[in-house]
Amino acid sequence: MMKLNPISTGALGFFLWAAMMLLIKYPQGWLSLSSTPVLLILVSSIYSLLMPLGWSLALSALAVLMFNYEMVPPVHTFHVDLHEHGILLITVMGVSWLITYLLRRQKQIAEREHVLARRTLQLMRWSEQLREVDNPHTLLPVLHDLIAGLVGGLGVNQLAIALGYHALEYPPTFKVNSTQQEGFGACLQDNKPLGCGTGRYENLDDLYLPMRAKSGAYGVCLFVGKRDDFLDAVWIQDVQALLDQMGLACERHESARRAQQARELAQNQATRSLFLTSIAHDQRTPLASIMTSASALLEQGERLTKDEIRHYAELIQAESQQVSRLTDNTLTLARLSGEQVQVPMRDESVEDMVASVLQRLRQRKQKHLPKVQVEQDLPLVLCNMVLVEQVLDNLIDNALQHSGAPGSVELNVVQGQGEVCFQVSDLGKGMPLAQIQPGDQSRGLGIGLQLCRAVAQVHSGRLHFSAGLEKGTTAVFCLPIAVHNR
Missing domain, CATH: 3.30.565.10 (Histidine kinase-like ATPase, C-terminal domain)
Structure with a gap:
């Protein structure tokens, strides 16, 4: 659906008013003194939706004067018989202005509700996007475009917007001066807005809004513009809501990362314990056999036959080979368990x-x-x-x-x-x-x-x-x- 710009809607409203003036100037047989006020009120209610309030009230007044001049006796004069036609003109004027004001007011309320609904939808979509992404840090360009679209949609087009986590980093072409670097650090540390219009560091020309979370700020959004852009700006709360969602998402991501590290550490500890237990278990049996055979040779060597001595010697050799294999396995497993293992193949x-x-x-x-x-x-x-x-x-x-x-x-x-x-x-x-x-x-x-x-x-x-x-x-x-x- 094509949306008309303010100039087009104003021209359309003025055209309706001019058409009504022609009907009053050249009335047909069906247009009478009693039906014309109804038509006047009807048309004024239509163009009041298309034109600014001041213009609508002025044109409504001109329409009533035109009606008085062309159709209220004596015609072609502005003389009014207060007892016969004065109340009619006053009533038409009052009803026309009242309807014009109420319709314009209702239109403003509807437009504001539409803006609020659009902002709510943006917040919902942004929240869903943050939940679906693995790492919210990658959404910095998306957040920048979303804020720029929100502020631009409210008629503020002269702002330079930059975001960052540990430093102002997006867009890459944004040049940061020393004052902005200090403001970024102060906003990140205090986790509170600062700059023009915030009540904190009012001497700064720029505006700093933090990505707030429960544990602190995870980033900052910087707005560079004129001081008048930040005073009583209605868009600041909406932008802060977007930034807060980003901050909470970063906090959740950081908590999940730390929890994963804790699980991996616990798993590594359990693996290390199992590793040591396995070494002790596997080496205990062959070492016990070696010790038993060696003790038999030392303590009973003179009473043993050659076959028995040979048997114990072969047993010691076999168990020693087993210990050697276990040692090789242990060293190989330790090497494969290291970080960034590269095995030639x-x-x-x-x-x-x-x-x-x-x-x-x-x-x-x-x-x-x-x-x-x-x-x-x-x-x-x-x-x-x-x-x-x-x-x-x-x-x-x-x-x-x-x-x-x-x-x-x-x-x-x-x-x-x-x-x-x-x-x-x-x-x-x-x-x-x-x-x-x-x-x-x-x-x-x-x-x-x-x-x-x-x-x-x-x-x-x-x-x-x-x-x-x-x-x-x-x-x-x-x-x-x-x-x-x-």
Whole structure:
């Protein structure tokens, strides 16, 4: 719908008044002395909505005088018979002015209500936008445009508006002098408006409004203009409402950020405690075996046979290797748990990694080796070969310890949807899935399990278990296929 400007509406109102004057000047047969006042009041009520109040009252008075001159006997004179026509003219004049005033007043009230409704809608939309955004600091340009549109819509177009949190930063082209920097700091610290028209630092020519919150100001809005723009300005309250919403949103964001930091700190503390517990748990068993065997050799060495001495020596060697693997796992996990971890990766052959793991098992003189089945024509995987072999070594070693019988551990390597999966299965007694969640040591993994999960995360892969009470346990470790090999 096209909205007319004040000049167009004024011209339309004057045209209606002029048309009514022509009807009075050249009345038709249906226009009489009794019907003309009704028409005059009707037309005056219409153009009073289109023209300023002063103009409407003046034109209404001229219309009554024209009616007196053209139609009230004696015609073409301004002589009035007070007993016969005086009351009529006074009544027409009074009713015309009263209707003009009431209609103009009602129009002003309607316009003010419309402005208030528009401002309320703006506040609602702004509040919704603040709730939806993750970081309200990114909405500084939006707030600037919203304030500029609000102030400009009220006829104030000569203001320079700048906003900022720790300093005036938007728009970037805004130049800040030393006085404005000091005013910004004072407003931010006091969390109160200051400058012209605020009762605080009235000597300043500019106006400073804070982004208020319960804990203090999170930013400041600076208005640079003439002092008359700020004295008794009705838009200041609306702008302050927008800024307060921004301040409260920043406070909520800061509270959420601190709460998240507290949760992460608590989680890190719990992880560190679990980490230390896992180290102590995993190393306690092999160290106890080493100490027992060493004590037997020292205290009963003269009475032991060569086979018994060899047995204790092999036990010490095996448990020492276990401690060495646990130490390697601990150091690797500590490195992967650091911030901004960057692990070098390259395309590796699955067959080469499996062969390397089996070779290490043979070097450790493992009694039982797993049955291995690798699918043919497997693509290369983008990974860190050392870490992946460490994962496979942990999973196979754990399965061998709990398999219950020789030849009951299997390593199957298959290709899935966009990934290669290493499946390590054993025929041990099995366990409920709840017992093999992260951090559980019931199968002796401890640090090893945490390391496996960390390596899977670093490679954007996955690690999961399937277990039953009688069907053993299967660990599935999957790595994504290199993109150019898919």
